[in-house]
Amino acid sequence: MKHKIAVWCLRILGLIGLFGAWAYATGPGGVSPILVPKMSVVWEQFKLLVTSSHTWSSAGITAVELLAAFAIALVAGVVVGFICGRTPFRAEVAEPLIAWGYLVPLVLFYPLFILWFGVGMQSKIAYGALSGFFPIAFNSLRGFRAIDQRYLKVARAFGASGSQTDWQVKMPAALPMVLSGVRIGAALCMITVILAEMLASTRGLGYELARASQTLQVAEAFALILILLVFVAIVQYAINHFGKERYRTDA
Amino acid sequence: MTMNIESVTLTYERAKGDPVTAIRDIDLEVRRGEFVSLIGPSGCGKSTLLHCMGGMLRPSSGRITVDGEPITGPKPSRAAFVFQDYSLFPWRSVVDNAATGLRFAGVRKAERRAVAMKQLELVGLDHVAESYPAELSGGMQQRVAVARALAMDPQIMLMDEPFGALDEQSRRRIGIEMSNVLTEAEKTVVMVTHSLDEAIFWADRVLVMGKGPGRIVREFVVDAPRPRRLDFMTTASFDTLRAELFGLLEGAPEEVVAP
Amino acid sequence: MRQPSAQRGAPRQRRAHSASLLRSAIVIGVILLWEILVRIGVIDGDFLSAPTEVVRAMADLLGDPDAQEAFRRTGSSILLAFVMGTSAGLFVALALGASRLLREAFLGPIAFVLSTPKSIFLPIFTLIFGLGGMSAAAFGAFESFFYVVVNVIGGLGLVEQRHLKVADAFGARTVHRYADVILPAALPGIFAAFWYGIKHAFLGVMIAQLWASDGGIGPLIRTYSAALKTDYVLAIVLLITIVAVVAGALWTRAETRMNRWRSTGAATVATI
Incomplete structure (x- = not known):
């Protein structure tokens, strides 16, 4: 109990330090409000933005892009992982290919995605889906290839059909590994979708942030950063609680 | 060399609840070249006592001395441990593991490897000196741990259920092997064990500990010269002693014969 | 079977x-x-150039002094970002590793920022550091910092109590505890920290340069793609990808060698 209190005291102290530095910079520190706006101004902007319907529709667009990108990455990743993990030979062929895809700095492809899919939602969805795909496929492949042979032996011994083996034995056996890939993939989808919105787009929270900062609406930009942090926290909460498995396997 | 343990008590402070007395008023003398085994139910503090002897734990009261000099902390050249879970460093080769204590003591590389090799020969593992622990079986790993302790040329060896993690057969085989090695090296040994057979077969003296708080309840002398041969386990004196120990530990009347 | x-x-x-x-x-x-x-x-060749054209563009780029200058600028920003991010990360990780209280207080928030799109802080970096190389380097350092902290702490978590006990029982001094037990056990985490440190220093610098920069590879890519010179864009991307994949393969090999003693695959903590 005492320990918990100390932990929270330290955290609050950290926050005080952060906000204290901010207050000092804009007050006695004499940093120009064009660079760092006053806290009170940012707070006013924040309230203004939260009550505006435009902000909500921007958040909605970002959320839709994120969900669509994630859904594509999820389905494609698990299916590819499952198909490639079915035999040791296929796994051996596919694993390095997917690992290389994972290593490619996808950020650099972004201008090409704009070229191929335009500045609208499609390019964000495609870009997010691609970056979420690799970790999901990689971990699914590993999960399916490393299924403990004992489980499969039991399935055969007790007369499971092919699809029964797939759905009732292989899936649950590989699930913990698959889910860890899904969480990484979801986080990557979020990171890339927001980045893509910031780099080139016409709508969405990331676009709003880019617009505000490029037109030097500094207070609005800071307020949007706060809103994005809240958005991210909600998504992260969802990711962390997404299908929490209650068991572990050796896979 | 004589180790004297005089009315040693160790009490643990706990975060919640009352302090626990692990061992109370232990008096014991371990003489040069002697092999003492400590046996008793789980939680009787036998491992705690062993850790006190090695300076890994400080008694709350009482004192432990070796030739009159009090023990204040771990000192492997005086008392070297063999732990139950071997705890070899997985990132070092077998010979470097055996040389660990010498390395800490600042012995030069060539010299400490030579000493370690000699100990590995003694435990019959010189052929895997350059392997890593993960490549060895549990029994081999524990023999490396014995070599690591022997390499310190300690005045006393402290063995904490050294073969507890092995299967019955390798346990007996390695046990006999190690028992011979230690006897020939004329080492003074204190060993904690759960196994009646081990406690009797190895030891000159068997100390039986009791629970709540831990204390020594009985002492048996095993009157047979060491090293012993395996058929010592089939003699009448071994059987009698075993039955007596069994009765004492299981709290049953003494005429009940062990299965 | x-x-x-x-x-x-x-x-x-x-x-x-x-x-x-x-x-x-x-x-x-x-x-x-x-x-x-x-x-x-x-x-359509404007949207996706043929591989032969990409190779030709690559040869062009390698001989082009402007492109060389861009690569040099980006490279030095990455190096600076890596040095700053990794040293700050190591310092914080060792402080957190030494104190359980500090770790419990701040590891959670650090892990939160780790999986946050750090690009949302880009405007702040541009405001403070401007459009030059320092801005990109600072953002790269910011990106890599969190990965270094989390991985080093993960590595310290691999240190086993029983090995420290052996060290004590066999008379290890403090320097031995670190050199013989803590460092080798934590090595996979430290290795991973350096890898993710350099990887994210690189990504951070690239992101910052794509966002806003007055020189380097980012603007180069922006210019080429705006001019529909897809072959050049692909050539740059391919060059960098080759470097990344080769570096990744070398890293894996070095890591495997360093951890030869480990029976199971080395644990890396953050894999994004």
Whole structure:
């Protein structure tokens, strides 16, 4: 109990330090409000933005892009992982290919995605889906290839059909590994979708942030950063609680 | 060399609840070249006592001395441990593991490897000196741990259920092997064990500990010269002693014969 | 069913061999198909240039002094970002590693920022550091910092109490505790920290330069893609990808060698 209190005291102290530095910079520190706006101004902007319907529709667009990108990455990743993990030979062929895809700095492809899919939602969805795909496929492949042979032996011994083996034995056996890939993939989808919105787009929270900062609406930009942090926290909460498995396997 | 343990008590402070007395008023003398085994139910503090002897734990009261000099902390050249879970460093080769204590003591590389090799020969593992622990079986790993302790040329060896993690057969085989090695090296040994057979077969003296708080309840002398041969386990004196120990530990009347 | 281990070696090696053959065939096949589709006009060359054109553009780029200058500027920003981010990360990780209280208080928030799109802080960096190389380097350092902290702490978590106990029992001094127990046990985490440190220093610098910069690879890519010089964009991307993949392969090999003693695969903590 005492320990918990100390932990929270330290955290609050950290926050005080952060906000204290901010207050000092804009007050006695004499940093120009064009660079760092006053806290009170940012707070006013924040309230203004939260009550505006435009902000909500921007958040909605970002959320839709994120969900669509994630859904594509999820389905494609698990299916590819499952198909490639079915035999040791296929796994051996596919694993390095997917690992290389994972290593490619996808950020650099972004201008090409704009070229191929335009500045609208499609390019964000495609870009997010691609970056979420690799970790999901990689971990699914590993999960399916490393299924403990004992489980499969039991399935055969007790007369499971092919699809029964797939759905009732292989899936649950590989699930913990698959889910860890899904969480990484979801986080990557979020990171890339927001980045893509910031780099080139016409709508969405990331676009709003880019617009505000490029037109030097500094207070609005800071307020949007706060809103994005809240958005991210909600998504992260969802990711962390997404299908929490209650068991572990050796896979 | 004589180790004297005089009315040693160790009490643990706990975060919640009352302090626990692990061992109370232990008096014991371990003489040069002697092999003492400590046996008793789980939680009787036998491992705690062993850790006190090695300076890994400080008694709350009482004192432990070796030739009159009090023990204040771990000192492997005086008392070297063999732990139950071997705890070899997985990132070092077998010979470097055996040389660990010498390395800490600042012995030069060539010299400490030579000493370690000699100990590995003694435990019959010189052929895997350059392997890593993960490549060895549990029994081999524990023999490396014995070599690591022997390499310190300690005045006393402290063995904490050294073969507890092995299967019955390798346990007996390695046990006999190690028992011979230690006897020939004329080492003074204190060993904690759960196994009646081990406690009797190895030891000159068997100390039986009791629970709540831990204390020594009985002492048996095993009157047979060491090293012993395996058929010592089939003699009448071994059987009698075993039955007596069994009765004492299981709290049953003494005429009940062990299965 | 698994074969007994004695007989497993040869077929497994043969399988690995034919797998790598098939893999090469797939890669070559895809490149050929891509070339053909562009040549016969199924794919518009403005949107996706043929591999031969990309190779030609790559040769062009390597000889172009402007491109060389851009690569040099980006490279030095990455190096600066890596040094700043990693040293700050190591410092904080060791402080957190030393105190359980600090760790419990701040590891959670750090992990939160780790999986946050750090790009949302880009405007702040541009405001403070401007458009030059320092801005990109600072953002790269910011990106890599969190990965270094989390991985080093993960590495310290691999240190086992029983090995420290052996060290104590065999008379280790403090320097031995660190050199002989803590460092080797934590090595996978430290290794991972350096890898993710350099990787994210690189990504951070690239992101910052794509966002806003007055020089370096980012603006180069922006210019080429705005001019529909897709072959040049692909050439840059391919060059950097090759460097990344080769660096990744070398890293894996070095890591495997360093951790030869470990029976299971080395644990890396953050994999994004």
